[in-house]
Amino acid sequence: xxxxxxxxxxxxxxxxxxxxxxxxxxxxxxxxxxxxxxLKSIRVESGQTTVLRHVxxxxxxxxxxxxxxxxxxxxxxxxxRLAFESVPWVRKASVQREWPNRLVVTLxxxxxxxxxxxxxxxxxxxxxxxxxxxxxxxEDVDLxxxxxxxxxxxxxxxxxxNFKTWxxxxxxxxxxxxYSSRYAWSVKLNNGMRVELGRVQDETMLRxxxxxxxxxxxxxxxxxxxxxxxxxxxxxxxxxxxxSHSSMxxxxxxxxxxxx
Numbered sequence: 001x002x003x004x005x006x007x008x009x010x011x012x013x014x015x016x017x018x019x020x021x022x023x024x025x026x027x028x029x030x031x032x033x034x035x036x037x038x039l040k041s042i043r044v045e046s047g048q049t050t051v052l053r054h055v056x057x058x059x060x061x062x063x064x065x066x067x068x069x070x071x072x073x074x075x076x077x078x079x080x081r082l083a084f085e086s087v088p089w090v091r092k093a094s095v096q097r098e099w100p101n102r103l104v105v106t107l108x109x110x111x112x113x114x115x116x117x118x119x120x121x122x123x124x125x126x127x128x129x130x131x132x133x134x135x136x137x138x139e140d141v142d143l144x145x146x147x148x149x150x151x152x153x154x155x156x157x158x159x160x161x162n163f164k165t166w167x168x169x170x171x172x173x174x175x176x177x178x179y180s181s182r183y184a185w186s187v188k189l190n191n192g193m194r195v196e197l198g199r200v201q202d203e204t205m206l207r208x209x210x211x212x213x214x215x216x217x218x219x220x221x222x223x224x225x226x227x228x229x230x231x232x233x234x235x236x237x238x239x240x241x242x243x244s245h246s247s248m249x250x251x252x253x254x255x256x257x258x259x260x
Contacts, residue, residue, distance in 0.1 A: 038071050038072075038101060039068075039070075039071055039072060039075065039101055039102070039103060040101040040102060041101075041102050041103075042060075042065075042068075042102070042103045042104075042105055043098070043102060043103070043104045043105070044060065044105050044106075044107060045104065045105070045106050045107070046106070046107060046108075046109075047092070047094070047106040047107060047108040048108055048109065052107060052109055053089075053109065053140070054088070054089035054109060054132065054133075054136055055087060055088075055089050055090060055107055055109060059087055059088060059089075060084070060087060063083075063086055063087040063088070064083040064084045064086065064087050065083075067079070067082075067083035067086070068080055068083055071101070072097060072099075072100060072101050072102075072103075075097075075103065077095045077096075077097070080095045080103065080105070081093045081094065081095050084105055084107060088130075088131065088132045088133070089109050089110055089130075089132050089136075090107050090108070090109065090110075091108045091109060091110045091124065091126070091128060091130070092107070092108040093105055093106065093107050093108075094106045110122070110124040110126075110128060110130050110132070111124050111125045111126070111140075112124055112125075112132075112137040112140055112141055112143065113125045113141070113143070113144060113146075113157070114143045114144035114145055114146050115134070115143055115144075115145050115146070116129050116146055116147065116153065117129075117147055119134075119145070122134070122137055122143075123146055123153060123157065127153050127154040127157040128153075129153055144160065144174065144175055144176060144177070145175065145176035145177070145178075145188075146160060146176070146177050146178075147176070147177070147178045147179065148178070148179035148180075149179065149180075149181050152179055155179070156177060156179050159177060159179070159185065159203075159206070160174060160177045162203065162206070162207070163177060163187050163210070166207065166210045166211075166214070167187075167189060167210070167214075169214060170214050170217050170218075172189045172190060172191055172193075173189065173190045174187050174188065174189060174190075175188050175189060175190050176188040182199065183199050184196075184197070184198050184199045185197040185198065185199075185200065185206065191226060191228075192226075192229070193228045193229065193230065193231060194229065194230040194231070195210075195213060195230070195231050195233060196230065196231070196232045196233060196234060197209050197210070197233050197234070198233070198234035209233040209234075210233075212233060212239070213231060213233055213239065216239070220241065224243050227243040227244040228241060228242075228243050229241075229242045229243055229244060230242045
């Protein structure tokens with residue numbers, strides 16, 4: 001081997017290349033560790049048309065900053081993003097580097113709609129469940145109550161929007177919507193009346209049960225005024241209602257299926 005000049009030259013070139021690479025890596029590492037690249041500031045912006053209402057410097061300082069490591073070059077942007085998304089009220093975060101020692105973080109806040117489950121969590125207008133200060137949410141909106149099995153958040157939100165549209169025709173609005181573990185729907189309206197809609201196969205059947213109630217509601221209101229406590233729409237040929245004065249059943253021929 002020692003008499004093979006070509007092989008010795010190749011080995012020498014390879015060793016020389018490795019030394020140059022090591023020197024280059026060392027030089028780059030030395031440069032990126034210079035104090036000028038230490039993160040001096042993090043600029044937080046709103047990614048929405050409105051200013052951030054609930055995310056402030058104090059919550060960021062307590063929740064996000066302790067989790068950020070590294071400098072301008074070495075900070076892991078995914079980790080920085082996750083750190084900011086762990087801050088209460090933050091729905092989404094995006095992070096960019098700004099030369100030579102700054103990060104720019106764009107935040108999107110949750111827009112609260114109501115409480116979820118047992119009331120210790122909130123649900124947003126996008127159907128995201130999150131944990132935040134309930135009192136802060138109540139400053140923004142009159143919270144509705146939504147409840148359902150785990151993973152049903154989007155469906156419950158969609159049905160709430162349906163009920164809001166449907167009941168608006170009789171000047172009522174849902175205050176709470178419940179979807180039980182047995183897949184039965186129940187709605188409480190802003191006049192205090194609870195409507196049991198039961199299990200349905202699809203949105204069409206749900207709409208039919210609501211329409212059936214709205215057809216007779218003016219008659220019920222005229223005779224019972226505001227004393228209606230609950231209405232059960234799960235009967236195929238009518239409904240059952242409970243008022244503060246009495247309970248009764250009303251028969252009405254329909255094409256609906258049996259009680260579910």
